[in-house]
């Protein structure tokens with residue numbers, strides 16, 4: 001099957017590409033490399049370096065590739081940038097999505113998977129929220145995700161495109177960009193490996209549902225394999241909450257083990273505490289029971305295992321660089 005992954009050179013998109021290849025599919029990637037990297041893609045995977053906001057360029061790719069299925073991971077992912085520059089956010093996250101949806105319909109794509117976000121849709125939740133939880137996004141980034149899902153429903157009704165929104169929890173793992181504002185696991189690991197103290201915002205009692213990137217990539221594949229009719233939305237998370245203090249302790253342990261195995265000695269400085277970040281949710285947890293019931297997907301990688309694998313990847317990267 002020919003699958004087109006937008007954002008394929010990015011963090012989650014590149015893992016989706018890996019899963020597609022492992023399942024024996026042909027895959028091509030679209031990415032403007034604004035944050036993605038060519039080296040995230042396995043050799044031999046065609047990459048079309050295209051800005052999804054450029055409708056003509058998107059159409060040309062679809063005319064050449066005519067993908068049966070599209071996995072749309074492209075986004076401007078910074079919530080704070082979306083607050084500062086809502087039009088820029090909408091250019092990629094709304095207009096870019098529409099360009100890809102239009103091209104999909106025009107060139108005969110059968111099904112479309114969209115990367116949405118549970119946290120920004122549901123807001124503060126102290127028990128795992130299911131898909132019926134009311135959506136009330138507050139940031140332009142969240143508004144664009146909700147708008148995206150509503151456009152998907154329009155494309156289902158109007159054109160019969162099969163559309164699925166996957167509402168991710170907090171995704172972490174190898175290849176995550178440590179220079180962004182999100183991705184606390186990557187940010188902490190990068191700092192620890194440079195001998196700098198990880199900075200915990202506020203009291204560190206902010207609870208998140210951390211899901212390993214390979215599990216998320218597998219969730220995308222299970223949608224492609226079990227495609228149904230109409231519009232569907234699924235949460236992709238673990239339902240388990242971890243606060244930032246616990247996460248930092250888990251990471252310290254995971255990285256310590258990895259470094260010991262590599263025979264390295266590195267003093268990991270104690271965490272520092274900074275001011276709370278305005279607007280941060282206190283708690284965000286997703287109930288992914290619907291994915292389990294309908295598609296047989298469950299997260300497999302425990303947090304301890306995922307942190308160990310992520311720490312090993314970041315430590316290996318430092319070794320290559322240094």
Ligand SMILES: NC(=O)c1ccc[n+]([C@@H]2O[C@H](COP(=O)([O-])OP(=O)(O)OC[C@H]3O[C@@H](n4cnc5c(N)ncnc54)[C@H](O)[C@@H]3O)[C@@H](O)[C@H]2O)c1
Nearest residue numbers: 007010011012032034035036051052074075115117168171
């Ligand atoms: N990482 C998370 O925890 C998380 C949580 C919820 C939802 N999501 C969603 O998952 C998707 C993937 O996120 P990620 O964490 O892998 O981020 P990422 O930044 O690594 O991936 C996004 C990719 O899109 C590309 N891109 C950005 N603007 C583009 C444009 N105009 N045209 C073409 N390519 C463009 C970037 O170069 C990058 O490779 C996004 O839609 C994001 O909103 C991520």
